[in-house]
Amino acid sequence: MTTETTPAAVTMPASPRPPLRERLGDNKILGFLGRLIVQRPLGAFGAAICVLLLLTGIFADVIAPEGYNHINPIDRLKPPSAEYWLGTDQLGRDVFSRIVHGAQLSVIVAFAATSLSIVISAVIGITSGYFGGRFDMVSQRVVDGWMCFPDLIILIVAVSVLGPGTWQVIVILGLLFGISGSRIVRSSVLSVKQNVYIHAAQSMGASTLRILVMHILPNVMAPIIVLFTTRLAAVILAESGLSFLGLGIPPPAPSWGGMLSLDGRSYMFQAPWLAIIPGVALTIAVFGINMFGDALRDMLDPRMRGAGAGRYVAAVRRDRPSSRARQAGGASQ
Amino acid sequence: MSDTPLLEVRNLKVHFPLPGTLLKPKSGGSVKAVDGVSFHLNRGETLGLVGESGCGKSTTGMAVLRMTPVTAGEIHLEGNNITDLKGRSLRTLRRKMQMIYQDPFGALDPRMRVLDIIGEPLKVHNLVSGRKAYRAEVMRLMELVGLLPGMAERYPHEFSGGQRQRIGIARALAARPEVIICDEPVSALDVSIQAQIINLLKDLQEELGLTYLFVAHDLAVVRHICDRVMVMYLGHVVEVADSEELYTNPQHPYTQALLSAIPIPDPRAESRREVDPSIEGEVPSPVNPPSGCPFHPRCKHAMETCRTVAPELKDTTQGHAVSCHLYEPTSAAMPQIRVASMA
Amino acid sequence: MSDTAVSQPLDQSEEMPVTDPADALLQVENLHTVFRQGRRAINAVNGVSFSVGRGETLAIVGESGSGKSVTAMSLLRLIPSPPGEIIDGDVYFDGRNLLDMSEDELRSVRGNEIAMIFQEPMTSLNPVLSVRQQLAEPMRVHRKVKEENIEARCLDLLRQVRIPDPEARLDAYPHQFSGGMRQRVMIAMALACEPRLLIADEPTTALDVTVQAQILELLKDLTRQHGSSMILITHDLGVVARYADRINVMYAGQIVESGTALEIFENPRHPYTLGLIASMPRLDAEEKARLKPIEGQPPDLGNPPAGCAFHPRCPFAKPQCREQDPPLEPYRGNHLKACWVNVDE
Structure with a gap:
């Protein structure tokens, strides 16, 4: 299987493609999934977690046995049981239901805020990196200035101005991560810009917009995807952190961070599941997203689709000549 | 004209x-x-x-x-x-004016299929209309430079250096x-x-x-x-x-x-x-x-004039021009040039 | 697929006639180096045997991917591992097998008895060390030269490689030198311990032609002066014609032809050598003469063709070439070829 999916044919275009790729090649999604499972099992596991998270978020109302704020005054601080799978909190609310609804909230906040941040990063990073010169100089100094303030201070100020609430959290986190992320996009634009094919597109007479969209953007997609997935995880954590500090989404909304802080911390010793369960949920979600993101980045690069081992020989030749020269000189390592 | x-x-x-x-x-x-x-x-x-x-x-x-x-x-x-x-x-x-580049590895966008690389000038300058005509034109270009039409859907990294150079040539030809x-x-x-590409050109x-x-x-x-x-x-x-x-x-x-x-x-x-x-x-x-002739520090024939006066590109015979004091019409002219430049 | 090729090494070493075995400084026998990627194995060097006589300049010529550089790196076990691995063969240097040595023993050979010069004059020097520090390093490591003598020795080396004004340049840093001058510094470093064998891996590829001529002349003079041997690895047949005593032509990890410069150029016996010479643009050609390229592309070493690796591109190929890999055998005296065909027919 493995040899078939890392096609040997790639380096020798004249020979036919391997069978597996042909069979799955008709359906792009199926083919992608097939390669994901075979080449990146951990990534596939991450993808499964992401899908589970998404489905839980979408169908929260169906899955959860109770509403997130349904209070059962008699069953307060009940440990996990057949009736309450993950126990109940100090108000007798079903923790399982709250986790499920919390997934919905997390998914909404995470995707909205991350998408916003990626758009901001891409726009600032690509324009600043591609145009360079004075424009780059000014925009980067603005970014510098913004990044001088600790995140937490910006968050606290922004929340105190805008007030707590779901959309406020989305805007603040999107802006915060977007501006700092523009640095990463810019630096990869700077290196992509050096490529001869960019020169080729310019000398061909392609418009700036075309170069940005057709050549620069696809070639900085890898860092953008990494940015997206790490930021997705970071936003979930940041939102939890904000809620933990009481600056996020106000109760009774079941934010995982809020659950961890308000309920978990106060009853840590009487009812440890109140802290453990949202913590585990957070960990699994962040882990899954990160694994999936890494795999996605590699799979989307056409060069990684069964890279020919011939590249290794080429890589050897480029392999840090100065250290190689030292080695050849007999220097001890 | x-x-x-x-x-x-x-x-x-x-x-x-x-x-x-x-x-x-x-x-x-x-x-x-x-x-x-x-x-x-x-x-x-x-x-x-x-x-x-x-x-x-x-x-x-x-x-x-x-x-x-x-x-x-x-x-x-x-x-x-x-x-x-x-x-x-x-x-x-x-x-x-189109260009063919030295580096066959860097000159092609790794994220684009050969079809889109060769066809890009067609799109940029609206040289063909319709998907069918576009594809047909790219196929014609690929054939012209000796690439098989079946390679159109592949990405640059799947090709060897010589084949990539052919793709680059096809792209340059696309704009006519x-x-x-x-x-x-x-x-x-x-x-x-190298010989294949020189012959192709x-x-x-x-x-x-x-x-x-x-x-x-x-x-x-x-x-x-x-x-x-x-x-x-x-x-x-x-x-x-x-x-x-x-x-x-x-x-x-x-x-x-x-x-x-x-x-x-x-x-x-x-x-x-x-x-x-x-x-x-x-x-x-x-x-x-x-100063003077840019080559004089390395030149075995360097004369005094070469250090001070830059030679001009002049025809020695029909269609053969040289920029060197050795080929000035008369050596007697040299001191005059020197005086003129000092004045 | 590739495993079979690995497990059936070509026995080229048997009856391999050496100029004079007793006189050989370096004797390479049946060297195999592979690069692994997943389950794929690239046979970068696939059964290479040759020898280098004392004071001789041997050129290894081939195109990219022919295994010429990997061969050179394998001699000193400089193959990055993983993914590379020397899986078979012997490299006798003055009677000692370099492939059996411990890392410590080998280190006392590298840079001391065998020195290397690399292609990249821009990156092969350490940018944060002065020329003096870099020149002194091999002397300190291998020769235990006394501190007070080091400066004089460094200056002497810079003079040998004809760097003008050596006193002033001794404390300069690599970025203060031009490409040609850096390559001279590299050569000076290589010569620091008066090696008996110099391996020059494409030493002039990154340089301009006029500088290339200077550097090659310098290498020729210095090796002659010190009586050291040299392995010159290059893709440029022109360079070889001027500077090599003997030539090994490599294709797809194997030596396909071996002989003196005259034998190779005037009487090439392997179709690949023939093709290579015919396809070279030449200064002495007719004006706008049409070149005769070798059709096709070099083989994928992870999936080489059966039989002779050159047969898909060979105009002389016979049915036998598709099935059996030809051994490297004497054609006449020390002129060897690995081919089933007589190219005169």
Whole structure:
């Protein structure tokens, strides 16, 4: 299987493609999934977690046995049981239901805020990196200035101005991560810009917009995807952190961070599941997203689709000549 | 109109300013990459631009393409001055001049399929309408350069260096350009593949009546493809001649040295050849070029005049021009020139 | 697929006639180096045997991917591992097998008895050390030269490689040198311990032709002066014609032809050598003469063709070539070829 999916044919275009790729090649999604499972099992596991998270978020109302704020005054601080799978909190609310609804909230906040941040990063990073010169100089100094303030201070100020609430959290986190992320996009634009094919597109007479969209953007997609997935995880954590500090989404909304802080911390010793369960949920979600993101980045690069081992020989030749020269000189390592 | 050259370059200068200090931002001086170059290119011919690294041959190519700012001089294409074109009219001009690059690995966008790489000029300049016509045109181009149509959906990394260079050539042809600037198109390729690409370029020229400006450092490669050759040194043209004339009767001491430095794959011939002593030393920095003739510090024939007076490019015979004091009409003229320059 | 090729090494070493075995400084026998990627194995060097006589300059010529550089790196076990691995063969240097040595023993050979010069003059020197420090390193490591003598020795080396004004340049840093001058410094470093064998891996590929001629002349003079042997690895047949005593032509990890420069150029016996010479652009050619390329592309070493690796591109190929890999056998005296065909027919 493995040899078939890392096609040997790639380096020798004249020979036919391997069978597996042909069979799955008709359906792009199926083919992608097939390669994901075979080449990146951990990534596939991450993808499964992401899908589970998404489905839980979408169908929260169906899955959860109770509403997130349904209070059962008699069953307060009940440990996990057949009736309450993950126990109940100090108000007798079903923790399982709250986790499920919390997934919905997390998914909404995470995707909205991350998408916003990626758009901001891409726009600032690509324009600043591609145009360079004075424009780059000014925009980067603005970014510098913004990044001088600790995140937490910006968050606290922004929340105190805008007030707590779901959309406020989305805007603040999107802006915060977007501006700092523009640095990463810019630096990869700077290196992509050096490529001869960019020169080729310019000398061909392609418009700036075309170069940005057709050549620069696809070639900085890898860092953008990494940015997206790490930021997705970071936003979930940041939102939890904000809620933990009481600056996020106000109760009774079941934010995982809020659950961890308000309920978990106060009853840590009487009812440890109140802290453990949202913590585990957070960990699994962040882990899954990160694994999936890494795999996605590699799979989307056409060069990684069964890279020919011939590249290794080429890589050897480029392999840090100065250290190689030292080695050849007999220097001890 | 018929005797107007397709491309004419007059006294082209490209100087790159060096960064100065904080207090005197303009004090850094400049790199005189191209310093007064004139030449013409007729329709259907191949002009070789030859020299070592730093001689300004690539910069000249870039300036002709209008990809690098021109400090002074004029560039005329089909009789029109294109030196100062901007914006939309510059973009329209770009269709007429296409480029083939040295690096077959970097010149193709790794995220694009061959179909889209070759077809990009068609899209940029709206040369075909409809998906079908687009595809058909790309297939025609692929066939022209010797690629199989089945390769259209593949990505550049799936190809070898020679095949990538074919893709780059097909892309350059797509726009149906007037001039193709080849910047060291074969120097990154293996010998056996090099010959394939040189032959392809020659065949295409014959078939389509193409005009090439062929920038290269390898005089042996140039011999196989160029009608005329222009040798550059430190931003100046030192010699221009028809190919045959230049190789059999090189006049400038630099051209002679360059030719003697190229090894010939024949041990018997090699044992008879001597390495020209004037190749000792290295190309001086273009920031501080030597006074007078730029080649005089390395030249075995250097005279007093060479240190002070820059020679002009003058015809010695029909179509053979040299920039060297050795070939001044009368040696008596030399002191006069010197006096004139000092006055 | 590739495993079979690995497990059936070509026995080229048997009856391999050496100029004079007793006189050989370096004797390489049946060297195999592979690069692994997943389950794929690239046979970068696939059964290479040759020898280098004392004071001899041997050129290894081939195109990219022919295994010429990997061969050179394998001699000193400089193959990055993983993914590379030397899986078979012997490399006798003055009677000692370099492939059996411990890392410590080998280190006392590298840079001391065998020195290397690399292609990249820009990156092969350490940018943060002065020329003096870099020149002194091999002397301190291998020769235990006394501190007070080091300066004089460094200056002497810079003079030998004809760097003008050596006193002033001794404390300069690599970025203050031009490409040609850096390559001279590299050569000076290589010569620091007066090696008996110099391996020059494409030493002039990154340089201009006039500088290339200077550097090659310098290498020729210095090796002659010190009586050291040299392995010159290059893709440029022209360079070889001027500077090599003997030539090994490599294709797809194997030596396909071996002989003196005259034998190779005037009487090439392998179709690949023939093709290579015919496809070279030459200064002494007819004006705008048409080149004769070798059609096709070099083989994928992870999936090489059966039989002779060159047969898909070979105009002389016979049915036998598709099935059996030809051994490297004497054609006449020490002129060896690995081919089933007589190219005169």
